[in-house]
Amino acid sequence: MTTKSHPILSMAASRIGLGLLSLVIVSLIIFSAVSFLPGSYASAILGQNATQAAISAMEIKLGLNRPWFVRYLAWLGAAATGDMGLSFSGRPVMALIGPRLKNTLVLASITAAIAVPLSITLGIVCARYRGRFIDKFLSTSTLASISIPEFFVAYVVMMVLAVKLQLFPSMAGIRNGMGLGEQLYRMVLPILTLLLVILAHMVRNTRAAILSVMASPYVEMARLKGEPEKRVVIRQALPNAIGPIASVVALNLAYLISGVVVIEVVFVYPGVGQAMIDAVRNRDVPVIQACALIFAAAYIGFNLIADIISIVSNPRLLHPR
Amino acid sequence: MQQSLEVRSVAPNRLLRALKLVRSAPPTAKFGMVVVAIYAFVALFAPLLAPYGEVEVVSRVPFEPWSASHLLGTDQLGRDFLSRLIFGARNSISIALLTTAISFVIGCLLGVLAALVGGIVDQAISRLVDALMSVPDLIFTLMILSIFGSSVTNLILIIAVLTSTRFYRIARAAALNVASLDFVEHAKVRGESLLWIAVNEVFPNILPLILSELGMRFCFIFLNIAALSFLGVGIQPPTAEWGSMVRDNAALINMGDITPLIPAAAIAFLAIAVNFVVDWLLNRASGLSEEG
Numbered sequence: 001m002t003t004k005s006h007p008i009l010s011m012a013a014s015r016i017g018l019g020l021l022s023l024v025i026v027s028l029i030i031f032s033a034v035s036f037l038p039g040s041y042a043s044a045i046l047g048q049n050a051t052q053a054a055i056s057a058m059e060i061k062l063g064l065n066r067p068w069f070v071r072y073l074a075w076l077g078a079a080a081t082g083d084m085g086l087s088f089s090g091r092p093v094m095a096l097i098g099p100r101l102k103n104t105l106v107l108a109s110i111t112a113a114i115a116v117p118l119s120i121t122l123g124i125v126c127a128r129y130r131g132r133f134i135d136k137f138l139s140t141s142t143l144a145s146i147s148i149p150e151f152f153v154a155y156v157v158m159m160v161l162a163v164k165l166q167l168f169p170s171m172a173g174i175r176n177g178m179g180l181g182e183q184l185y186r187m188v189l190p191i192l193t194l195l196l197v198i199l200a201h202m203v204r205n206t207r208a209a210i211l212s213v214m215a216s217p218y219v220e221m222a223r224l225k226g227e228p229e230k231r232v233v234i235r236q237a238l239p240n241a242i243g244p245i246a247s248v249v250a251l252n253l254a255y256l257i258s259g260v261v262v263i264e265v266v267f268v269y270p271g272v273g274q275a276m277i278d279a280v281r282n283r284d285v286p287v288i289q290a291c292a293l294i295f296a297a298a299y300i301g302f303n304l305i306a307d308i309i310s311i312v313s314n315p316r317l318l319h320p321r
Numbered sequence: 322m323q324q325s326l327e328v329r330s331v332a333p334n335r336l337l338r339a340l341k342l343v344r345s346a347p348p349t350a351k352f353g354m355v356v357v358a359i360y361a362f363v364a365l366f367a368p369l370l371a372p373y374g375e376v377e378v379v380s381r382v383p384f385e386p387w388s389a390s391h392l393l394g395t396d397q398l399g400r401d402f403l404s405r406l407i408f409g410a411r412n413s414i415s416i417a418l419l420t421t422a423i424s425f426v427i428g429c430l431l432g433v434l435a436a437l438v439g440g441i442v443d444q445a446i447s448r449l450v451d452a453l454m455s456v457p458d459l460i461f462t463l464m465i466l467s468i469f470g471s472s473v474t475n476l477i478l479i480i481a482v483l484t485s486t487r488f489y490r491i492a493r494a495a496a497l498n499v500a501s502l503d504f505v506e507h508a509k510v511r512g513e514s515l516l517w518i519a520v521n522e523v524f525p526n527i528l529p530l531i532l533s534e535l536g537m538r539f540c541f542i543f544l545n546i547a548a549l550s551f552l553g554v555g556i557q558p559p560t561a562e563w564g565s566m567v568r569d570n571a572a573l574i575n576m577g578d579i580t581p582l583i584p585a586a587a588i589a590f591l592a593i594a595v596n597f598v599v600d601w602l603l604n605r606a607s608g609l610s611e612e613g
Contacts, residue, residue, distance in 0.1 A: 025452045033468055143600065147592035149544050151551050151567060152585035155574055163577050170575060258459035262548055266571075276460075280467040280554050288467050295460045303455070 012308050019304040026296045027079070030289050031072050045088055084290040088282070093290045097275055101294065103174065104264070104271035107187060108256060111194045116249055119199055123206025123245070127214065128233050138203050145200040150259050154193045154266040161189060172267040190267045197259045202252045209244035213237045243313025250306035254299045346601055353597030360410060360591050367411040371404035376559040384573060393580055397569050405561040406584060412556065413563050413588070416477060417543040423481035424542070425535060428488025433519040433527070435489070436496035437505075447493070450486045458483050462549060471554045480545060484538055491534050495527035536599035540592045547588050563588050 046058055059065055066074075078085065084093035126135045162170035172190050174183045213219065214237050222236045223229075261273030268274070272291055279287035343354065363370060372392075373379050379391065380399040387394045393402035435443040453461070462479050469475045499505065500523065508518045549555030550564030558565065563584035570581035 022452060022455045026456055029452065029456075030464065033464055143596050144589075144593060147540060147544075147596050148589040149547055149551070149564070149585060149592075151548065151564075152582065152589055155567070155571070155582055155585065159574055159577070159579065159582065163575060254457070258457050258548075261459060261463075262552065265552055276463060277552050277554070280463050280552075283467050283470075285467065288464055292456070292460050292464045296456045299457050299460075300455055 008312055011311055015307050019300055023300050027076055030292050031075055034285055085286050087287045088284045093286050097290055100270055100272050100275050111191050112253055115195055115199055119202035120206050122203045126207040127210035142200040142204040150197050150262040151266055153196050154263055157189055157193050172269040190263050190269050193263050194259055198252055198256055205248035206245050209241045210237050213241045243310045247306035247310040250302045254302035257295050257299055349597045350601035353594040356594035363407055364411040364414045367407050371407040373401040373404040375408040375561050408561040409563045412560055417546055420477045420481045420542050421539045424484035425488055428485035429492040432489040432492030433496040433523050436493045436500050437515055450489050453486050466554050480542055484542055495530045496523050499523050499526045533599050533602040536595050540595050544592060
């Protein structure tokens with residue numbers, strides 16, 4: 001019934017369904033990764049010197065004697081309510097990750113809040129002045145920004161602004177006790193680095209989205225009617241390019257995820273990325289699982305949003321050939 | 322007899338054509354090729370070029386400043402920084418190349434076979450690839466490395482498998498177009514095996530499309546391994562690797578010393594050079610398709 005009355009709604013619902021399905025598959029991969037641990041999970045917790053009796057006791061305590069799909073469902077159900085179990089160090093995983101998740105979200109959302117409007121504006125400027133200096137400059141810097149490792153950008157930023165000019169602190173170790181101003185001040189360098197890492201790419205994609213619209217007949221028509229170029233870009237091209245631009249933005253925010261991990265480590269920022277790296281070094285599997293699940297969910301979520309926005313803004317995509 | 326004659330007449334032609342092609346390249350691509358050649362030279366002749374050994378401790382003082390005997394000073398354990406930089410070229414590049422080669426073979430072979438066989442095999446592999454691609458590569462690699470431990474073999478295999486998904490996608494899409502052509506049908510009728518058709522009939526026809534992807538993926542793999550080593554979970558000491566050299570000497574940055582930035586710049590420089598060449602190949606490919 002709804003298929004006929006609301007094609008867009010049903011399409012969005014089916015996309016969300018597909019997104020959830022891929023999240024389930026990913027969670028299955030993340031869950032089953034543990035069973036590949038050399039030795040058993042219980043002995044990994046207890047260390048190498050544990051006796052056989054202690055290991056079996058631990059296995060029963062953890063419910064490892066149950067079939068794997070029962071354990072998977074229990075794990076997934078608990079994860080859905082925010083309970084990721086105990087880390088190898090004995091603390092609940094969410095108590096470890098929770099505050100860090102908040103920090104990472106703050107870092108990412110401030111970056112996104114600056115990057116999105118800035119990149120769209122610059123993308124429009126590039127499309128308007130196509131082939132001029134600013135356009136060429138930004139095209140070249142895109143090539144550079146996908147080739148330069150994130151930690152190089154981070155250290156150059158740190159070298160110039162923190163060590164030479166001494167404007168900002170080089171370490172972004174924020175704590176709860178600090179005031180908001182102090183916290184923001186310490187976050188300037190990581191945010192700046194993240195911006196440098198993703199901005200060129202976003203500008204490039206916005207420019208491409210607008211230029212592809214600029215090639216369409218109605219833009220040609222508007223030009224022939226004698227409308228000024230600025231008006232053509234803003235009134236004719238931009239509204240039609242919003243869909244592609246929005247999907248590009250969402251995709252780039254997904255790309256931000258791996259950048260966040262490296263940059264948190266460089267600036268010692270207490271976020272999820274740093275927690276994940278620490279957990280990998282200590283081989284603390286429950287924490288790694290939780291972090292991987294969070295990052296994967298964010299990644300799938302951004303891709304899903306990109307998908308839905310592009311369909312909603314361009315209903316033609318509802319009817320593939 | 323006839324065959325050997327053919328080979329002889331074809332080889333110089335190809336060489337000439339390749340030379341002509343290189344000469345017609347834009348300056349950025351030429352610059353890229355020169356830089357890549359220099360890196361390759363350094364990587365190949367590292368033991369001859371490096372003044373000291375890769376793991377040789379030459380000074381009791383860690384972080385010695387630049388001097389005549391140690392041009393770039395020494396690292397955190399008193400090893401010659403320049404020598405480790407040179408050996409790093411060899412390690413970083415060879416590991417990235419090997420990984421790229423493995424992922425190229427796995428991805429292309431599966432992609433072409435999936436396109437040729439179709440049906441449930443194609444569906445199964447494609448859905449698996451979708452699942453692998455729905456997690457960011459770095460996160461996936463971190464998770465697997467934490468379970469199997471970070472040895473060089475594990476690192477190469479994991480990244481190769483993850484990257485092969487990209488080759489799979491592009492090879493499958495290209496092979497689907499070729500698979501329905503007459504010469505593939507002929508080969509099937511002749512009774513050639515699937516693998517033979519994939520390698521001898523389909524692969525040569527889709528190679529030009531995959532070539533620029535190859536360069537791009539090499540860059541990604543190279544940067545990925547550097548990032549992992551920088552995070553301390555990639556290539557492990559005492560092997561000299563550019564990413565981990567940055568990490569180990571990062572303390573110097575707070576003292577205003579740019580030495581730790583040199584390996585990072587070396588990584589960026591190679592990646593930019595390769596991207597220049599890839600960009601040219603991409604433009605050439607799209608220009609050709611517009612003409613034809």
